[in-house]
Amino acid sequence: MAYVDSLLSKCTCFSQLKQLQAHLITTGSFQFYTHRAKFLDFCAVSSAGDFHYAVHIFRNISSPYTNEWNGILRGIAQSNNPINALTFYVSMSRAPCKPDALTCSFTLKACARALARHETLQVHAHVIRFGFDADVLLRTTLIDAYSKCGDLGCAYQVFDEMCVRDIASWNALIAGLAQGNRPNDALLLFKKLRGGNMEPNEVTVLGVLSACSQLGANREAGIVHEYIKSKNLDRSVIVCNAVIDMYAKCGLAGRAYDVFNEMKCLRTRVTWNTMIMGFALYGDGEEALELFERMGQAGIEPDSVSYLAAICACNHAGMVEEGMKLFDDMDRCGVSKNVKHYGSMVDLLGRAGRLDEAFKIVQSMPTVPDVVLWQTLLGASKTYSNVEMAEIVSKKLVEMGSNHCGDFVLLSNVYAAQGRWHDVRRVREAMKGQDVKKVPGCSYIEVGGTIYKFMNGDQNHPRWKEIYWKLDEILLRIREYGYVPETNNVFHDIGPEEKENALCYHSEKLAVAFGLISTPDRTCISVNKNLRICGDCHVVIKLISKIYEREIIVRDRTRFHRFKGGACSCKEYW
Ligand code: ZN
Numbered sequence: 001m002a003y004v005d006s007l008l009s010k011c012t013c014f015s016q017l018k019q020l021q022a023h024l025i026t027t028g029s030f031q032f033y034t035h036r037a038k039f040l041d042f043c044a045v046s047s048a049g050d051f052h053y054a055v056h057i058f059r060n061i062s063s064p065y066t067n068e069w070n071g072i073l074r075g076i077a078q079s080n081n082p083i084n085a086l087t088f089y090v091s092m093s094r095a096p097c098k099p100d101a102l103t104c105s106f107t108l109k110a111c112a113r114a115l116a117r118h119e120t121l122q123v124h125a126h127v128i129r130f131g132f133d134a135d136v137l138l139r140t141t142l143i144d145a146y147s148k149c150g151d152l153g154c155a156y157q158v159f160d161e162m163c164v165r166d167i168a169s170w171n172a173l174i175a176g177l178a179q180g181n182r183p184n185d186a187l188l189l190f191k192k193l194r195g196g197n198m199e200p201n202e203v204t205v206l207g208v209l210s211a212c213s214q215l216g217a218n219r220e221a222g223i224v225h226e227y228i229k230s231k232n233l234d235r236s237v238i239v240c241n242a243v244i245d246m247y248a249k250c251g252l253a254g255r256a257y258d259v260f261n262e263m264k265c266l267r268t269r270v271t272w273n274t275m276i277m278g279f280a281l282y283g284d285g286e287e288a289l290e291l292f293e294r295m296g297q298a299g300i301e302p303d304s305v306s307y308l309a310a311i312c313a314c315n316h317a318g319m320v321e322e323g324m325k326l327f328d329d330m331d332r333c334g335v336s337k338n339v340k341h342y343g344s345m346v347d348l349l350g351r352a353g354r355l356d357e358a359f360k361i362v363q364s365m366p367t368v369p370d371v372v373l374w375q376t377l378l379g380a381s382k383t384y385s386n387v388e389m390a391e392i393v394s395k396k397l398v399e400m401g402s403n404h405c406g407d408f409v410l411l412s413n414v415y416a417a418q419g420r421w422h423d424v425r426r427v428r429e430a431m432k433g434q435d436v437k438k439v440p441g442c443s444y445i446e447v448g449g450t451i452y453k454f455m456n457g458d459q460n461h462p463r464w465k466e467i468y469w470k471l472d473e474i475l476l477r478i479r480e481y482g483y484v485p486e487t488n489n490v491f492h493d494i495g496p497e498e499k500e501n502a503l504c505y506h507s508e509k510l511a512v513a514f515g516l517i518s519t520p521d522r523t524c525i526s527v528n529k530n531l532r533i534c535g536d537c538h539v540v541i542k543l544i545s546k547i548y549e550r551e552i553i554v555r556d557r558t559r560f561h562r563f564k565g566g567a568c569s570c571k572e573y574w
């Protein structure tokens with residue numbers, strides 16, 4: 001079965017899938033219903049498949065097994081007409097095979113999408129009749145379906161019935177929510193758990209800690225930690241490690257270090273690594289290296305993760321010599337390097353303008369350097385206006401099939417800075433010729449327990465007009481402080497005004513502006529961005545932190561920026 005799984009996972013288009021089917025038929029594998037069910041499920045659900053084709057195969061099976069029904073059911077539940085899943089479910093109930101917990105789960109998901117409350121009730125009745133009501137995941141789906149259909153009363157009833165069960169039902173639900181991208185709900189559930197007379201254990205708090213880390217929720221982090229201490233759960237080293245990790249990811253390196261120092265249990269290598277990485281994220285290079293040193297003294301050999309954390313710390317603090325030494329030490333101590341170590345080193349040297357050395361490191365790699373590595377080097381070539389290097393690197397990127405918009409923009413900007421307009425035009429033409437993709441930047445902010453997402457130039461938020469007004473006000477006020485838009489990050493051949501507009505509605509600016517209008521004065525604003533923060537946003541947010549007297553934390557793809565009183569904790573290393 002694993003064999004079919006792995007073949008399926010390699011199919012990227014429908015023609016490949018059909019080839020695979022032909023292969024399965026000729027080898028006789030397609031006679032096994034387990035294989036067929038896998039195939040049907042993939043064909044009905046995945047983007048490489050074709051739902052109608054899956055139905056066509058299904059119709060030709062004389063008496064389909066439960067798994068085969070389920071594959072099609074799942075496809076319908078995800079389709080534009082989820083309500084059809086209910087008709088399908090009814091015909092399945094009349095067939096000789098028996099519905100299982102998955103059948104009910106897919107049907108309930110369809111109910112949730114179709115906002116079919118009445119049908120949810122009916123399937124719920126079946127769940128009880130079939131005896132699946134002890135299945136925690138199914139109950140979670142039930143709760144989800146009821147809440148989506150607007151029947152919170154029933155949702156809580158299902159939940160309350162679960163409360164009579166032991167803590168393992170709770171734990172599964174909290175962990176499920178935290179892993180299922182619903183950290184908010186995980187925290188809410190934990191609140192309810194604390195209100196009751198159930199004793200949360202180690203596993204419970206691990207789920208909750210992971211939820212806090214994902215949200216970067218500072219206040220919740222403190223509450224959860226207090227709770228852990230009050231229950232003496234901090235005697236477990238795994239819990240302590242998770243607490244340190246949570247504080248570090250919430251941008252509270254100081255608190256993380258307190259926990260590290262006050263640990264009652266023996267620190268493991270993971271503990272040390274987590275703490276070193278915590279300092280690295282914060283750009284606290286000195287602290288990170290001191291800890292790295294102490295780790296060795298404490299008799300714990302640093303592994304490749306420890307080295308990576310220490311090199312990252314050097315990178316974020318601009319400590320080039322120290323980073324080089326660590327990188328060389330790795331060979332000496334026989335610690336293996338992976339692409340992340342190389343990437344961090346190239347970044348460090350590139351920022352310091354030591355492009356030739358960075359290039360040598362890329363060449364010394366035993367494996368093929370990845371696109372990200374070359375992009376890092378290209379970025380550094382732009383910063384230091386090194387046309388020669390930019391050309392070499394761009395060529396490599398094109399060879400590797402990169403069609404990322406940013407690469408072209410960077411190269412064209414290197415040329416533009418030198419006034420080589422002919423070359424700028426050439427790059428633009430090449431860009432049009434290819435299918436150039438742009439990774440969209442987006443930022444998240446949590447206000448009042450809800451997480452809001454902003455894209456560049458986004459007007460989807462219900463309060464978008466207020467947000468744009470606020471942004472206009474901000475831009476007006478920061479100009480008094482000498483702000484000039486850093487239009488280098490935009491293409492050179494559009495007018496100066498358009499350039500400014502392209503910049504001023506960046507997602508992180510929108511998120512911060514929304515934070516300003518929707519949270520009380522002087523409270524901290526915390527934003528998560530999927531890409532690196534851009535130079536212009538960095539300048540603007542620094543000024544906002546001063547003029548509006550707000551502490552603003554931006555977690556971008558690589559590190560934390562804590563803006564306060566007009567300065568940033570990164571000291572411009574990012
Ligand atoms: Zn920006």
Ligand code: ZN
Nearest residue numbers: 561568569570
């Ligand atoms: Zn910064």
